[in-house]
Amino acid sequence: MERIFEDYARRLLSGHFGRAGAPRVLDGNLGGPGGAKMPAYETLAAGAKNTDMTPDIVLQDGAATHLVIDAKYKRNEGVPDRPDLNQVLGYSVRYRCPRVMLLYPIRPDGVEPARFVGTVGDTEVYTGHIDLASVDIEEEEKLFCGAIQALFENSTSFKAGSASLQP
Numbered sequence: 001m002e003r004i005f006e007d008y009a010r011r012l013l014s015g016h017f018g019r020a021g022a023p024r025v026l027d028g029n030l031g032g033p034g035g036a037k038m039p040a041y042e043t044l045a046a047g048a049k050n051t052d053m054t055p056d057i058v059l060q061d062g063a064a065t066h067l068v069i070d071a072k073y074k075r076n077e078g079v080p081d082r083p084d085l086n087q088v089l090g091y092s093v094r095y096r097c098p099r100v101m102l103l104y105p106i107r108p109d110g111v112e113p114a115r116f117v118g119t120v121g122d123t124e125v126y127t128g129h130i131d132l133a134s135v136d137i138e139e140e141e142k143l144f145c146g147a148i149q150a151l152f153e154n155s156t157s158f159k160a161g162s163a164s165l166q167p
Helices: 002-016 082-095 137-153
Strands: 024-027 057-061 064-071 099-104 114-120 123-129
Touching: 002 024, 002 057, 002 064, 002 137, 064 082, 064 137, 082 099, 082 123, 114 137, 123 137
Parallel strands: 064 099, 099 123
Antiparallel strands: 024 057, 057 064, 114 123
């Protein structure tokens, strides 16, 4: 189910941003065109084997990566688990990306579609939520895509714990 959720979220964002001038939505599990997979190490000791960095969703504008999203098919109602946080922080470093998000398939009552969690060094950490059990899934998708759009357009104002922009 996790892979299905990853694909669903990536396609949802691709449809939303699928116009000229919008960020490209890439699959970090794939290399080549449309993919954003890359080796973990830029330089490597002689004889060492490299591993790949494979985030689920990468939003790029030109050569710059603005947001890396990793989908987690599990419940989250607060701060992300440490292993998940470590994973996305690794992506932040390798992709030189100032913002990362852990995306969950449940949106508890009162939780916005995108929530600022905090900063680690220079990296802004967010959780994203799409309630797959919503009776109005189209509205849920619209709210999530709108929150990602706002984050992409104005990340410095997107920190007060909600998906609304702050003045």
